[in-house]
Amino acid sequence: MSVTTATGWTRAQAQPGWLTRLFDWKPFLVVVCLLPAVGLLTVFLTYPLGLGIWLAFTDATIGRSGVWVGFENFEYLMGDPLFWGAVFYSVFYTAVATIGKFGLGLWLALLLNQHVPFKSILRAIILLPWIVPTVLSAIAFWWIYDPQFSIISYLLVDVLGLRETPINFLGDAWSARFSLIAANIWRGIPFVAISLLAGLQTISPSLYEAALLDGSTAWQRFRYITFPLLLPILAIVMTFSIIFTFTDFQLVYAITRGGPVNSTHLMATLAFQRGIPGGQLGEGAAIAVAMIPFLVFATLFSYFALARRKWQQGEAND
Amino acid sequence: MTDAPATVARTTEVVAAATPEVQAKSSLAPEMMSWDSKARRMVTLYLPLTCFVVILLFPFYWMAITAFKPNAEMYDYSTYNPFWISSPTLEHIYKLLFETAYPRWLWTTMLVAICATFLSLFCSVLAAYAIQRLRFRGSQYVGLAIYLAYLVPPSILFIPLAIMVFQLGLFDSPFALILTYPTFLIPFCTWLLIGYFKSIPYELEECALIDGATRVQILTQITLPLAVPGLISAGIFSFTLSWNEFIYALAFIQSSESKTVPVAILTELVSGDVYQWGALMAGSLLGSLPVAIFYSFFVDYYVSSLTGAVKE
Numbered sequence: 001m002s003v004t005t006a007t008g009w010t011r012a013q014a015q016p017g018w019l020t021r022l023f024d025w026k027p028f029l030v031v032v033c034l035l036p037a038v039g040l041l042t043v044f045l046t047y048p049l050g051l052g053i054w055l056a057f058t059d060a061t062i063g064r065s066g067v068w069v070g071f072e073n074f075e076y077l078m079g080d081p082l083f084w085g086a087v088f089y090s091v092f093y094t095a096v097a098t099i100g101k102f103g104l105g106l107w108l109a110l111l112l113n114q115h116v117p118f119k120s121i122l123r124a125i126i127l128l129p130w131i132v133p134t135v136l137s138a139i140a141f142w143w144i145y146d147p148q149f150s151i152i153s154y155l156l157v158d159v160l161g162l163r164e165t166p167i168n169f170l171g172d173a174w175s176a177r178f179s180l181i182a183a184n185i186w187r188g189i190p191f192v193a194i195s196l197l198a199g200l201q202t203i204s205p206s207l208y209e210a211a212l213l214d215g216s217t218a219w220q221r222f223r224y225i226t227f228p229l230l231l232p233i234l235a236i237v238m239t240f241s242i243i244f245t246f247t248d249f250q251l252v253y254a255i256t257r258g259g260p261v262n263s264t265h266l267m268a269t270l271a272f273q274r275g276i277p278g279g280q281l282g283e284g285a286a287i288a289v290a291m292i293p294f295l296v297f298a299t300l301f302s303y304f305a306l307a308r309r310k311w312q313q314g315e316a317n318d
Numbered sequence: 319m320t321d322a323p324a325t326v327a328r329t330t331e332v333v334a335a336a337t338p339e340v341q342a343k344s345s346l347a348p349e350m351m352s353w354d355s356k357a358r359r360m361v362t363l364y365l366p367l368t369c370f371v372v373i374l375l376f377p378f379y380w381m382a383i384t385a386f387k388p389n390a391e392m393y394d395y396s397t398y399n400p401f402w403i404s405s406p407t408l409e410h411i412y413k414l415l416f417e418t419a420y421p422r423w424l425w426t427t428m429l430v431a432i433c434a435t436f437l438s439l440f441c442s443v444l445a446a447y448a449i450q451r452l453r454f455r456g457s458q459y460v461g462l463a464i465y466l467a468y469l470v471p472p473s474i475l476f477i478p479l480a481i482m483v484f485q486l487g488l489f490d491s492p493f494a495l496i497l498t499y500p501t502f503l504i505p506f507c508t509w510l511l512i513g514y515f516k517s518i519p520y521e522l523e524e525c526a527l528i529d530g531a532t533r534v535q536i537l538t539q540i541t542l543p544l545a546v547p548g549l550i551s552a553g554i555f556s557f558t559l560s561w562n563e564f565i566y567a568l569a570f571i572q573s574s575e576s577k578t579v580p581v582a583i584l585t586e587l588v589s590g591d592v593y594q595w596g597a598l599m600a601g602s603l604l605g606s607l608p609v610a611i612f613y614s615f616f617v618d619y620y621v622s623s624l625t626g627a628v629k630e
Contacts, residue, residue, distance in 0.1 A: 040504060136381075136564060247474065285478065
């Protein structure tokens, strides 16, 4: 009886077609599996990145492929106050919005980490601003910031009587800058809060109990337990947040389009304005390429400054 | 950041004075913070939480309420209470649906989002399986390279991509978007799925190998069914990201009828100096609804994919 099963087994084993054998050959399988993803990313991400850097050194315009002009685009931009304005506002916008997002987001995460009824519903509601398309919520903010019919002005002037005149949110440079930052913080809080909440929930309550028994104060528990254990996740979330805030485009384009008098241009919106409607592809690409050093610096800074502890301890990153 | 510790301090500063019994109780249920009085919890927890929720939701409330307000009420805060509608109207929505190409824009957005999601899911499943399970030499570096690809923002890529799209003859066609959206979807999905595959016991695959299954059978009959939650997370997340995408759709699409919703609202509905706030708000509301409904069904998957991707 055992003999019959054994022959059956060998016969089944001897039959696989060449296709099956090919798909069981590991190198082939690896190549087939990686090909779609790596191919798509190479063609539509790596190649354009290189092309963008090359374009920054040419004088390409729409409808005419440019010739190599060396650093001419960058030299021109160095003397362009609009470009420096955009650099300044990009850095300012990123710095203030990141501080705001992380301050408020961490606060919200700590609140949600306590015992609250309807926690899952609350979490769902809080994530909503992040789910809804940015442009659409930006349009809502645009209406909230309306010079004449702003609901905030209505509250301050007519209900609370704190001001005499409505606030001209988007009319002058600094109030427009801060209005955009407020909208960005509003949109960024949920992401920060929910990610940090996930980090908070991994911290074992027994650590707090031990600290309590040792007579620690609340500040000490935050400073020596919560904060250090939250640092790795904080570093990653902050890296992402800084990169996507610095290269933000939608919010500014939707609400002010760089106005009033170009005071709220970010580097991305300036690159778009020069490159696509303006037709100066080379110059637009140069502005976009000028963002790269800032991004690399911000990434390295937030990663190494914040993740240093984990890196020093030599924890396996698995 | 200064506010957070202050709150914690205020919440729990009684601790120092707490009696041993209270401390014993608190160690039984540490999340209860049982030394807190009701009033203190009210001020330090519920009040700020309510403020957060109100501020985070207010723009949506304002969007929804404006979409149903007649024009007369919208611009007259002294006779009508601006926070409520006295005579709701469907005028703006009617105008949007029947006098603009809104249904068409909605359809294009849906098509692009679904196609881009399936394309990226297909690529990511294979890539994640290869990186996590086939374990070839250098698989870690491929994983790292894909992770780094996620850090390249679209704002840097849109100008060269616009040129490529034009040269490939895809300009003004939905295919331009379907092919470029995976550049930010694949890195995200791959990274998420690597995490999910890692959580599936390797022994299951070994058993299947011993039983004579081929690699393809293992992937389709063992790993994928077990990774369904991960696939759903990656899928709905990709769908949301594609629905929200703006800069590529703005740069690659010219003709009015093949625009996506976010771009079309901003470029087609905003005309002249007088903004049609009612129509704009109705458009924003209708454009947000599909994602919001979708979201309400899959909240837990969203949260797990968000936190999962960050943790990996």
